[in-house]
Amino acid sequence: MIGKRQFYINGAWVKPSTANDHVVINPSTEEPCAIISLGGQADTDAAVAAARAAFPAWMTTPPAERIAFAEKILEVYKTRTEDLAQAISLEMGAPIDMSREQQVGAGTWHISNFIRAARDFPFDEPLGDHAPNDRIIHEAVGVVGMITPWNWPMNQVTLKVIAGLVAGCTMILKPSEESPLNALIFAEIVDAAGLPKGVFNLVNGDGAGVGSQLTAHPDVDMISFTGSSRAGRLISKSAADTLKRVSLELGGKGANLIFADADEKAVKRGVLHCMNNTGQSCNAPTRMLVERGRYDRAVEEAAEVARSIKVGPSSESGRHIGPVVNETQFNKIQDLIRQGIDEGARLVAGGTGRPDGLNRGFFVKPTVFADVNNDMTIAREEIFGPVLSIIPFDTEEEGIAIANDTPYGLTNYVQTGDPARANRLARALRSGMVEMNGKSRSAGSPFGGMKQSGHGREGGKWGIEDFLEVKAVSGWTPDA
Template sequence: MTLDRDALFIGGTWTKPATDAVLEVVSPHSEEVVARVPEGSAADIDAAVAAARRAFDEGPWPRLAPHERIDVVQALSGLYAARLGEMAEVITTEMGSPISFSNLAQAPAPWMQIEAFLGIAREFPWESTRPGVLGADVMVRHEPIGVIAAIPPWNVPQFTVLSKLIPALLAGCTVVVKPAPESPLDCYLLAEMLQEAGVPEGVVSIVAGGREVGEHLVSHPGVDKVAFTGSTAAGRRIGAICGEQLKRCSLELGGKSAAIVLDDADLTTTLEGLKFLGVMNSGQACVAQTRVLVSRDRHDAFAASLADAIAGMKVGDPMDPATEIGPMVARRQQERVEKYIALGQEEGAQLLTGGQGMPEGLDRGWYVRPTVFAAVDNRMRIAQEEIFGPVLSVIPYDDVADAVRIANDSEYGLAGTVWTADAEAGADVARQVRTGTIGVNTYTMDFAAPFGGYKASGVGREFGPEGLAQYTELKSVYLSSPPM
């Protein structure tokens, strides 16, 4: 089966691109081209925004009753569920996520989002009336914002596309999606499903492209809101453009999450949890628990056990179901992670496992050796900067108050965990950590609850009723009293 494509999905139809430019999708495992697809241009973005603008300003979608939009999204959900295996394989092919993780999260989690948002939309207060303090009632309406620019990253492409697209559609918005150039293939499957589900013409466009195309979309005067997931540096640029134009934006950005291990934590449970949460998706996850905080008394023994656990993980072909850690998405990402590993050694951190160089048994692909540093000072760059690879830092703390201080000593605030035998004590520690999400003896993104970050980890929230509300404007209608 060829993955090559020769058209763009603009306004709900397959359209010849404006230029002959091509994106080559390269396997991170084999370093060979696995597909060629059109590279979107500014002209293609203009056409997509124009279609979205017409569909919003003149078309039926924003004017449907909420239950009518829910019916279309429900049809999409059924189509998506039927293609989960295909979606998982495509994502692993294009960006190298281990197939075990793709089957666990890359494909099923987006479908779970659809189902969760459908339930939320059915109960959402689209229009309600409350008594006013001046005598007359007030009608409060949630109305669609307008045209949405949805920009996902390459690491969890469908997960981050649907966290924007589904609430936008349910709210009555129209959407232009710009996938990352490394991972455009999964969105072709999505486009086919949108078309089959009966999403009206103009409501959704998908145009893959690079940074310049993305900036053209963000700054386009026809766009009412930008929803972005990606690096904090890119988020700052997008926020600046949106601020200048007074354009709405939601930004889900980077993280450097802390896992606080209290002295009473069960060693086996904690190691199993951190083995997954620390290097999930080969470490290419914004919520990865990459700073492991352990008391000084337990530091050496715990760090050695963690290093043994990480060293025992299977690295290799992402299509092998036994693989736990796959390649980095691109050569530049491999080089970036290698530089941080060298930097950690230069900074004086203790290298327990991993280090620079290809993992044993591999002679091609953009792999790095899963790495654990111990005796890390939280002021080191490996503890402060997002590496986005399988690199963990074990940091000693003096007492629980010191652990909280270290956890909060970061420009980020996206996720975190607390590991303890005392759930109540764990929840008390969790309340003190300035982060948008945190788990006690676990970590997950529950789609019924808001997800997002404090500080440089972003602006706004996804998931839950709060995530749906991000795609609406509030209107107050003052109702006159009936005549006497």
């Protein structure tokens, strides 16, 4: 049993003010794997005070020096990749190979991209040639409470922490209590990089405790949150009392529009993308919209691909999917699969219950429904599991209408051999991101959504901008 009860506050590992143990469960075995402590108000206050005290000096540290600290964090991060991979695999169920390559690799990717973006970022610039005595200064927001999820932990920790650091903010990180071990390792990485005391702090806790305390705290200037839309609404209401800035990266119900002229790998690619990370991704393409002329073939192919996906413990090597994160998620997914059947969707792969041979652990069958309509619960709610809904459409206009008929707006996908149609859909789809024909977004591209998928952007220069205020100065004397 791993014991990790301390918090990282003001550059030191400290005991919680009051003992409040929380058991972390290995979702592959349903057995306890670690014990952490959940923080209380005194711990939150201590972390906020440390960040507040460190802010003036860190804000005025030259950007080049802040970037140098990010470079040092990247250097140390690379020495701890196996520790991070093992922790993520153990606590949230990502298969170990996937944990090494995708989960931990996401952190390396984002740190590197922020360093590149920060080097070119205009933290201090003239307004324009027409106004030689006007200056635009991009200044850190202040103390930031960062609340990160369990499903892509290092992805989200690095998107927030590194952007905040290079922007000049100080911070308190509250990782998910479901997957806290990797964040504690990250705190060790930051400590080894020699960041000034108080710039980065970590307090473990749950949403009702430390999460709510950070959101309501008068000395926290901004909350950066990734999680459910329900929690995002509660955070927005709580933060309104202190008028703090709120950046939200919330849920999704991505549509993947597959036209009759799409390439032969489009359906397989869509199914595998939906099932990746056991379906626990906010940008997963969970609604597959297929043009009528290709629909029957697509349904058969999707079912075949789903049935070929192996499910197994996270500790085993190989290209399989692991369990979902906990019993609550498992039961929610089972209920939604049952609801899909009851509402008349045609089950063509998977279904309720655990896969054959897995009698323990939160394992879910890769599941595909056909003949879904957009009014069904499985087409409306974010399931956050390996469940795909296939919906037919007849015209381009109908496909767009179905895709946009959702409260979410994170990522949509387009598969077509017609470049002009692809470009039309990219403009017509109401989402923060559109990925077409299997091409992923490039380094430095912003991540974020519209509608109930949140607001704000993470990644690249936009991720840095999220943590900055814009100050307009007149009467500036150049070169003084």
